[in-house]
Amino acid sequence: MSMDSGYGWTSFPEEHEHGFRLWLDKLLQLWENSHSLPLWENNLVWLFAxxxxxNIGYINWDPYIPTMFTRLLRSFNLPTTSGKVHVTRLGSTYDSTAAVNWVAAMLGGNSCCQTYVSSLFKTVESFYHPSNNGRWVTKLQRILSKLPAEVVRRVHRERYRPPSWDTPVxxxxxxxxxxxxEFVKSMQTVVLLAMFGKGGSTGAAGALQSLALLRPELIVPPVLERLYQSLETVTEPHRLTAAxxxxxxxxxxxxxxGSYFPEGQSHVIPLLTSCLPGIDPNDTKKCMVTLQFIKKCALQQQD
Incomplete structure (x- = not known):
């Protein structure tokens, strides 16, 4: 039986004793005891995710959370000294996207997952600094953008989505x-650091979009502050484009x-006025993002 066909055994609460409880403990034990990054580890992580x-709320993942975050941190292949980066053999077999889905599902309740999320981003905070660059940037940007998006999907599922055949939380x-x-605060610092990273602002922008949907009062003001600062300087045009x-x-x-950030609309007109010099034919990228901002504001007003 293929893994795809076996996914049917991962749901239906009334059938848990005849489903995943038959094999989950054994597979988790196998995964914990495998330390050489086997090729099949990625398949197991996707299955667990x-x-x-x-089955949010039906499985106690706490005993396995430390191992999962340790493996996730190891998959980034971060340097531990000032010398050359040490690349772990077969490090690419561990897909951080699967781990992100897993983490988003474990948050909430009495789980210790949020504690480990906060610790993870504090640990890798310096690697998001604009002066830091290396082969690890891609993976760090990926988890930065995908984790908030998964949390947004979960909030939508629990609060706004019409009833469906999915297992109820x-x-x-x-x-x-x-x-x-607490989740938004744990990511706030690293996301703001990543805005001006050498790897580009795409990952940070995706994360900010999701986090702003969750808590705009925590995310939008510092982003606006950085934009106003970038508008005042003429020596770093790349910062203005990223902002x-x-x-x-x-x-x-x-x-x-909205109710969380009612003063947001008061910034729109001053921002539109301040951004007009960004329409510069000599800087195509800055010109395009400025026009995109004007278009977005106009479309949101129409809605």
């Missing part, structure tokens, strides 16, 4: 407002305002 997403394990706030790119990402939360 799918299982966690389909118990009320005791749904993400609370405090859970969401505009990120403001475009949070434009919906900025223009809509």
């Amino acid at each position: 799918r299982l966690a997403q389909n 118990p009320a005791s394990h749904r993400l609370t407002d405090d859970d969401i706030t 505009l790119h990120c403001v475009v990402a949070v434009s919906r939360s900025l223009v809509k305002g």
Whole structure:
């Protein structure tokens, strides 16, 4: 039986004793005892991620969370000295995207997952600094953009999506407002650092867009502050382009305002006026992102 056909055994709460409980402990033990990055580890992590997403609140993952975060951190292949980067053999077999799905499903309730999320981003914070660059940037940017997006999907599933055939999330394990706030705060520092990274601002912009949907009052003001600072300097045009790119990402939360960030709309007109010099035919990239910001603001006003 293929792994895809076996996914049917990862859901249906009333059938747990005849489904994943028959094999989960054995596979987790196999995974924990494998330290040489086998080729099949990625398949197992994807299976665990799918299982966690389909059974939020029905499995206690806490005993395995330390191992999972250790493996995730190791997969980044971060340098430990000032010399050359040590690349672990077969390090690419561990897909951080699967781990992100797994982490998003474990948040909430009485889980210790958020503690490890906060510790993870504090550990790798210096690698998001604009002066830092290396082969690890791609993986760090990927987890930066994908983890908030997965949390947004989970919040939508638990609070806004119409009833479906998906396994219902118990009320005791749904993400609370405090859970969401703590998650956003744990990522806020690294996302703001990544805005001006050498690897580009795409990953940071994606993360800011998702985080601003969750807590605009925590994300939008520091992004605007960095844009205003970039508008005042003429010696670093690349910072203005990156800041505009990120403001475009949070434009919906900025223009809509809402109960969490009602003062957002008061920034729109001053920003549009200040950004007009960005329409510069000598700098195509800056010109395009400026026009994109103007378009986004206009479209959001129409909605």
